[in-house]
Amino acid sequence: MMAKKKKAYRLKHYLREELLPTTFCQGCGCGTVLNTYAQAIEELQINPKDIVSVTGIGCSSWIPSPYFKADTLHTTHGRAIAFATGVKIMKPEANVVVIAGDGDLAGIGGNHLIHAARRNVGLAVFLINNMIYGMTGGQVSPMTPLGDKTTTTPYGNPEYPFNIAEFVAAAGANYVARWTTYHVFPLMESIQKAMTKDGFSFVEILTQCPVSYGRRVGMRTGEEFLKYFKENTINSLKAKDMTPEEIGDKIIVGKIVERNRKEFTTILREMNEERRK
Amino acid sequence: MGLREDYLKKFEGKTYFWLGDEACAYGGVFGGCNFFTGYPITPASEVAEVISGELPNVGGYHVQMEDEIASIAALIGGVWAGARGMTATSGPGFSLMQENIGYAIMTETPCVIVDVQRSGPSTGQATKPAQGDVMQARWGTHGDHNIIALAPNSVQECFDLMIRCFNLSEEYRTPVILLMDGEIGHLRERITVPSLKSIKLKKRKKGKKKDLLFGGELIPPFKEIGDGHYLHVTGSTHKENGIRDVESQKVHEKLVTRLYDKIEKNREKLVDLEEKWMDDAKIAVISYGAAARPTEGAVALLRKKRKKIGFMRLRTIWPFPREQVRALGKKVKKIYVPEMNLGQLSREIERFVDCPVVGIPKIGGIVHTIREITTAMERS
């Protein structure tokens, strides 16, 4: 007798199937992001052959490298955006996507993030913010909240975290949003917006790391994080009419900025053509 | 004729009074470069200044990145997206690039890195030349690896060796370093641009669907982004299809040994040196880059005084011409090595010869004079 047949995962053709199951820990948010991302691509009907995934080092970089099936550059720690800029200059028609973590993009690679936003390079950058260096065992990251205990802040984190989405918006990105792994449907729409919008697009995705972060701050399961995200977020549309006191410690989600500056590689090409006239 | 040929033909056969950096930039363009990423640094900035003006004329792109790490990262990204690319820097920037030079070696990315060496360590004498990066070029990035590095000693060679750098990077699918020095980079000299027809450009060997991207043969063919192969490129240890495997000792050993061997097994093809007055030589002098100029002058002067001294100049520094130097060590009684550092190549030479090796170091930002070299040789 055959066992009860499991329904196959509907989007598995977007993945390198031979490498499944993923190595993400139980309760990790990376699976949610992978699923939401694949769904977004499916709905947009983008051919994965037109996507270039560029990643850094860290758990979230494993979402595209190796799982999402597209041309994939798994690069050095922090440098994904710089590699991706090179790709975009030579292949402006490609959908160049960067998926990497908070340590990678806001920590070691922070300078590349600022400058790519300033240049307004046509990249879709998804910063998977689990507020910790997860892969290396739970060290403090530039996104770890003040006071939290980590393996390298055993008495609590003495530093303030970045408001990275506002920061990227200020640097000149064309589109910036923030969501969490609780908000999968608006997150998917935001991913689609980032994939189709010209210029530099940035979505910060707050996610859970129960293993390397949660268990040290009293959230041992993915569910506890999702509940936290649900109860402690305010949509940016609502927040704009609120005072800072009313907002308090709540996380603002939703669109942070949308503008229409001309994309960098388009300007570069136009200038080069002008030169040759 | 294409845009590139159409534009470049105006230079053919003409004689110029160019800077070494300028010749390096034009050598890049004639070598097929269509992508340059860099960050300003003395004494290499003129390479970027010249090539940023010329690349648009041949359909290429120049971008000044936010630092040298980003420069080489964007360069490698561009190459995977189809570019034939280069960057140019000097000591401090070269140090910053080391991690991603390792990435280019590990992912077998053809690209050219120009290091116009300056006086260090650290900021050192920022505007003054040195040859202090000989060992950094060889061992700067971590882990076992092999490297190709060429050293020009004239403005003409900056041009000529750039073309060879691009060809070697494609042939061996590896980063190649043009190890210039600030003396040659900032020297103006007569240079004649060869005809386009006489320059043979090594085309990129592109793999088909069934070809393995990282194995199957000593130097596997390249595949580019957008070819529909779902490439997986990683600096982590990987299998022949590119998928990460960081657990297996065998996979790592096979990969890293092949990367090492593709240069090691072609050492004799890569070695490029010039010898003069060696037939009757009892004493030899070995040098490279700027230091080789007064060295050759010193040997020429001593030959006029009927001294039996021979001259060897390395155009390929890495891989090191081990066999040629070993043979020379058997033939002569002593080898002198003038270089603009405290003895980097001289130590490498010592490894392969039994005769005494006497370094003639000079640091402080000025190349040796002929008299300094002859005096040092008379002294010991």
Add this chain to the structure above:
Amino acid sequence: MNVRFCGFGGQGIVMAGYITGSAAVRDGKKATQTQSYGSESRGGACKSDVAISEEEIYELESEEVDLLVAMSQQAYERYIKTLRKGGILAFDEDLVTPKKTAHKLYKIKATDLAHKKFGREIVANMIMLGYITSISGFVSKDSMIQTILDNVPKGTEKMNEDAFELGHRLGSKVK
């Protein structure tokens, strides 16, 4: 033949060296040119060296020069010791007061003439180039003029050529 141009930043010292070396190449000779870079080239003493030869040039930093062209007192004092015995010192007589040395001295009011005849002090370097071309004959006059015309800003060709010619005439009188 080693020539050293020296003065302070903004006098066209580097340009003078470049024109000279480039003209020598035009003459079919071998030539090299180097210059001081960085902070040294602004304000303080600035130099530009040219070596010209029929043979390969091996010496990249010459210890001695055959011709020193001095356009400031500070540069003169710094570099006079590099002029070989019996070498030529050409200098702007309003800007340099030379000491008694074993050199052949050639003086010219290059900056003053540039100001009076052309209203532009910057062409003092062209007057000096014409002058030393005439007294030393190390590069052909034709090549110098051609190189000047190729390298000066558009619209200033005639002024620069005239300045060179003026220096050349004055040089041929003292020879």
